[in-house]
Amino acid sequence: MQRLLLGIAILFVVSLLIFIGTEILPGDVAQAILGQGATPELLENVRVRLGLHDPAPVRYFRWLGNLVSGNLGASMVSGADIGQLLGERVWNTFMLAGVTALIAVPLAILLGLLSAIKPNSLMDRTISAVSLSLISLPDFLIAIVLVMVFAVKLSWLPAIANLRPGLDFFEVARMMVLPVTVLVFTVLAHMVRMTRTAVINVLSSPATEMAILKGVPRWRLLLVHALPNALAPIANVVALNLAFLISGIVVVETLFNFSGLGRLMVESVTTRDIPVVQICAMIFCTVYVLLNLFADVISIVSNPRLRYPK
Amino acid sequence: MKPNEPSSGLRYLLSELTLTPIVCLLVLIAIIVVVLFAPFIAPHPEAAILTDESFSLPGELMLLGSDFLGRDVLSRLIYGIRVTVSVAFAISLIAFILGCALGFLAAVKRGWVDSLLSRSVDALISFPAIMVALIVISALGSSIPVLIITIALIDSTRVFRVARALGMDIVVQDYIEAAKVRGEKMGWIIWHEMLPNALAPLAAEFGIRFTYAILFISALSFLGLGVQAPHADLGVMVKENMQGILYETYTPLYPALCIAMVTLSVNLLVDWFLKTTDAELPDEL
Numbered sequence: 216m217q218r219l220l221l222g223i224a225i226l227f228v229v230s231l232l233i234f235i236g237t238e239i240l241p242g243d244v245a246q247a248i249l250g251q252g253a254t255p256e257l258l259e260n261v262r263v264r265l266g267l268h269d270p271a272p273v274r275y276f277r278w279l280g281n282l283v284s285g286n287l288g289a290s291m292v293s294g295a296d297i298g299q300l301l302g303e304r305v306w307n308t309f310m311l312a313g314v315t316a317l318i319a320v321p322l323a324i325l326l327g328l329l330s331a332i333k334p335n336s337l338m339d340r341t342i343s344a345v346s347l348s349l350i351s352l353p354d355f356l357i358a359i360v361l362v363m364v365f366a367v368k369l370s371w372l373p374a375i376a377n378l379r380p381g382l383d384f385f386e387v388a389r390m391m392v393l394p395v396t397v398l399v400f401t402v403l404a405h406m407v408r409m410t411r412t413a414v415i416n417v418l419s420s421p422a423t424e425m426a427i428l429k430g431v432p433r434w435r436l437l438l439v440h441a442l443p444n445a446l447a448p449i450a451n452v453v454a455l456n457l458a459f460l461i462s463g464i465v466v467v468e469t470l471f472n473f474s475g476l477g478r479l480m481v482e483s484v485t486t487r488d489i490p491v492v493q494i495c496a497m498i499f500c501t502v503y504v505l506l507n508l509f510a511d512v513i514s515i516v517s518n519p520r521l522r523y524p525k
Numbered sequence: 526m527k528p529n530e531p532s533s534g535l536r537y538l539l540s541e542l543t544l545t546p547i548v549c550l551l552v553l554i555a556i557i558v559v560v561l562f563a564p565f566i567a568p569h570p571e572a573a574i575l576t577d578e579s580f581s582l583p584g585e586l587m588l589l590g591s592d593f594l595g596r597d598v599l600s601r602l603i604y605g606i607r608v609t610v611s612v613a614f615a616i617s618l619i620a621f622i623l624g625c626a627l628g629f630l631a632a633v634k635r636g637w638v639d640s641l642l643s644r645s646v647d648a649l650i651s652f653p654a655i656m657v658a659l660i661v662i663s664a665l666g667s668s669i670p671v672l673i674i675t676i677a678l679i680d681s682t683r684v685f686r687v688a689r690a691l692g693m694d695i696v697v698q699d700y701i702e703a704a705k706v707r708g709e710k711m712g713w714i715i716w717h718e719m720l721p722n723a724l725a726p727l728a729a730e731f732g733i734r735f736t737y738a739i740l741f742i743s744a745l746s747f748l749g750l751g752v753q754a755p756h757a758d759l760g761v762m763v764k765e766n767m768q769g770i771l772y773e774t775y776t777p778l779y780p781a782l783c784i785a786m787v788t789l790s791v792n793l794l795v796d797w798f799l800k801t802t803d804a805e806l807p808d809e810l
């Protein structure tokens with residue numbers, strides 16, 4: 216319950232900071248909409264229409280109230296209703312992120328465990344060298360190489376993932392292969408390295424040593440003794456890596472022309488469509504905060520000492 | 526060799542050089558030369574259109590062929606490396622000075638100073654970094670100073686946490702107590718006692734921040750929100766030549782590979798440095 220309140224408080228701060236960031240920073244919204252050639256009268260008109268003359272706190276609460284009541288407002292550039300802009304895209308992006316997480320998380324935990332079993336073994340050194348290299352690569356390098364090989368040279372997969380309504384499942388699946396693969400690569404490496412550290416930390420604890428002395432077999436030690444204790448740090452690792460997933464999503468959606476929230480946000484930043492930027496940022500940040508909160512809950516549930524506070 | 530014998534530190538490091546760090550160092554030295562002397566190395570000016578053929582094949586005039594506008598890819602790479610690396614260096618330097626100063630300050634002062642700084646950092650960290658950057662760019666527009674300050678600020682939160690954690694460990698040592706008893710000033714203690722003792726992990730952290738800054742600025746440029754048109758950095762070059770993929774050219778691959786070369790060298794060097802010095806960075810959490 217306390218965590219929940221904390222989460223709401225954090226979301227509140229997040230919304231406040233997004234608002235401050237977009238509205239109070241010295242950029243002039245009216246100028247941004249009308250461009251440099253606007254006459255003073257036109258600028259004044261727009262300012263009045265948008266209510267820019269009200270004091271900042273008033274504007275903030277009006278914005279927040281609209282947001283909570285689901286009235287998202289209209290895009291400044293196209294005039295389209297933001298709710299409608301979002302619909303499909305939110306779903307597409309969640310699908311992209313969800314499929315990526317479903318593949319990347321178990322794979323990362325498996326690889327992290329494999330390299331933690333015997334630190335400095337050949338397996339460990341290979342995994343750590345590969346993951347270090349992957350961390351160093353920009354997201355788009357992996358994407359370019361995959362597109363060059365699988366889309367251009369071999370023509371197995373489409374080079375863009377232009378999801379439209381009316382596509383059947385297999386067409387969508389084919390389009391999703393490359394974007395998901397790129398995203399898995401970008402989040403996997405960090406997760407593997409951090410999982411490895413977390414498991415090694417648990418394995419060096421007195422409890423594990425005791426288990427070794429009792430003669431518990433290696434696999435049992437890992438799965439029954441170490442993994443449950445490593446669950447909390449691993450959940451944290453996964454939540455932390457969501458930040459990489461989010462920036463990966465923004466890049467990958469742009470690269471593959473994927474109709475999702477990330478590309479919408481980049482386009483809106485380019486055209487300085489502030490209301491759309493605010494909503495997109497709010498959605499990304501809310502998901503990020505909620506999942507971090509969820510990781511906290513997992514670490515409490517999996518740790519009896521935290522479950523029953525004194 | 527124990528890490529607390531700093532007098533022979535450099536000589537020890539040199540004696541432990543193996544093939545990988547030597548190669549990385551050579552790459553980095555080459556990069557520094559390119560950054561410093563780009564106009565003398567580049568065969569052509571960065572913006573000169575030399576042919577009306579886009580994505581022409583490598584030839585004698587242009588060693589790596591031409592880009593989508595018919596400009597020399599090699600020359601643009603050389604200038605691009607210069608922009609990307611110097612911007613990233615400026616970012617990490619500012620992030621470092623800010624993060625270290627505040628982090629150590631929090632560790633020494635504790636109390637409300639620490640609470641205030643830590644809570645502010647927590648608030649910034651509750652955003653994914655890319656969101657902070659996009660929000661600021663949407664409000665202020667994209668220019669090199671805006672980019673440098675924004676990313677440096679985002680990066681400094683991480684440096685702050687590392688410096689604070691390191692500082693907390695150092696501050697309880699006897700020599701700090703001794704310095705306090707001697708009546709040394711706060712700034713003196715941070716500069717003469719804390720900084721030297723945290724130098725090895727901080728150097729490693731600087732490397733990591735630097736690669737992070739390179740990847741971040743390249744990603745923003747790739748999105749069209751980073752370095753703007755007349756200048757070219759490596760991310761912009763990837764973006765503007767992406768269509769070349771469909772003509773089976775390797776043009777967008779070259780700048781991406783340059784980025785990877787720099788970041789990989791730095792990361793491998795940091796990895797080797799951490800192993801040989803036994804220095805440890807505080808946990809990521």
